[in-house]
Structure formats: structure tokens, C-alpha cells
């Protein structure tokens with residue numbers, strides 16, 4: 001059986017009635033690549049209950065961070081949403097996942113496309129200085145229903161840009177594109193529609209999404225993944241994996257909905 005570390009929750013922040021983020025201690029032996037996920041959870045009636053969660057912290061950070069949905073009758077999140085600083089958190093020692101640079105061919109612009117808690121692996125990737133060594137531009141597009149759901153992503157982006165060390169790498173390269181679908185905002189609409197119309201790229205002064213220069217990582221609901229995968233394949237993008245690098249990659253491990 002894979003090793004499970006027992007960590008301690010350090011901070012918890014509730015963003016909306018559906019979303020929260022939390023930090024925890026990190027075993028120095030726990031290694032991962034920014035963008036990967038592992039199994040995390042808690043003991044319920046003495047029995048461990050774990051689900052796949054992307055690390056929202058980067059591989060070099062001292063603490064772990066996670067961004068989670070709250071489902072009132074969700075087997076894990078109905079309990080996880082009650083976490084308090086000092087509580088125990090179980091963290092699987094074996095990190096894995098497809099949203100890593102190794103699976104992508106060289107390119108100029110990296111598009112990180114997430115909806116809802118699908119932002120989490122990208123929070124890790126935009127905190128990793130290597131990302132800015134590899135790409136000229138890193139677009140973080142986050143689609144949510146409501147403005148309040150963008151709060152966590154906004155905080156991460158601001159921290160990156162204001163960080164004394166990371167900020168120097170990210171300034172001018174990291175392009176943040178938040179969009180909402182269910183209330184008025186400066187950017188509105190689903191990511192799929194924003195690419196179909198070309199509005200997303202033109203708002204950012206970038207050329208239309210194309211496989212020659214652009215690489216894409218996707219993380220979101222099954223419908224979002226399949227719609228964006230279809231859009232990319234129509235444009236000639238080929239999916240990458242551990243054995244063959246491609247133009248785009250998809251994370252198929254989900255936290256409970």
C-alpha cells in the first residue's frame with residue numbers, strides 16, 4: 001500500500017458557499033511536479049477516505065495548498081469543508097498527473113484553461129518559475145459561474161505578480177483572463193465560446209489559438225473537457241501523454257462534484 005503522510009491543516013479560507021481553500025504542512029519527503037495531483041483526505045470513523053486533489057502549491061513551496069468544492073452530501077467534502085487549523089490531513093505520498101511540461105511539445109504560449117476548482121493545478125504551475133523560462137506568455141483563463149468564485153484565482157495571480165522573486169519572471173508574461181457566465185462582469189461567457197469567437201485571444205493581443213505556437217492544459221468538468229478537446233482537435237491539436245508529447249493535455253482525475 002502506498003504511504004500516506006499525516007499532515008496538519010494550517011489555514012482555511014472559504015471563498016463562497018461552494019468553494020474553499022486550505023493549506024497544510026508538507027512532509028519533506030513528499031515530492032511532486034507542479035501541476036500533479038495526489039490522494040488526500042481525512043479519517044471518518046477511524047477509516048481513511050481519500051480523493052484525488054491537485055496541489056495548488058508549487059513543487060518548491062514549503063507548505064501544501066488545495067482548492068476544493070463543497071458538496072453538502074459529498075462523501076468527502078461534506079467533512080472536508082469543516083476543516084480547522086490544527087486538524088489532521090492525510091496526504092498520499094505518490095503524486096501523479098498529466099498536466100506537466102514533459103507531456104507538451106515546445107511552444108511559445110501556454111494556455112491554462114480551467115473552470116471552477118479546475119484552477120488548482122494551474123495555481124501550482126503559475127507559481128513555478130520554470131514555467132516562465134519555457135514560455136513567452138502564460139495565459140491563465142478561469143471560467144466560473146459568479147464573480148465571487150474567481151476570488152481564489154485572483155489572490156494567487158496577485159501574489160505571483162507581487163512576489164519579489166517570482167514577480168520578475170511573471171510580469172508581462174502571465175496573462176490572467178477571468179470570465180463568468182451567470183452575472184455581469186468585464187469578461188463574460190464560457191471559454192469554449194470565447195475561443196470560437198476569437199475574443200479571448202484578441203482581448204489579450206495574442207494571435208488566434210494555433211497548434212504551431214500554442215500549448216494547452218485543460219482542467220474542469222467532464223463536459224468542459226470534452227468540448228474543449230473537440231475544439232482543439234478540430235484545430236489540429238494532438239493530445240499529449242507520458243509517452244508522446246503533444247499540443248495539449250487533459251487532467252481526468254476529479255474531485256467529487
Ligand code: A2P
Pocket residue numbers: 115116143144145180181182190191192221223224225227228
Ligand atoms: P455555465 O454557467 O454556462 O454552466 P461549474 O461550476 O458548473 O463547474 O461551472 C464552472 C464554469 O464552467 C461555469 O462558468 C460554466 O458555465 C462553465 N462551463 C460549464 N460547462 C462548460 C463547457 N462544456 N464548456 C465550457 N465551460 C463550461
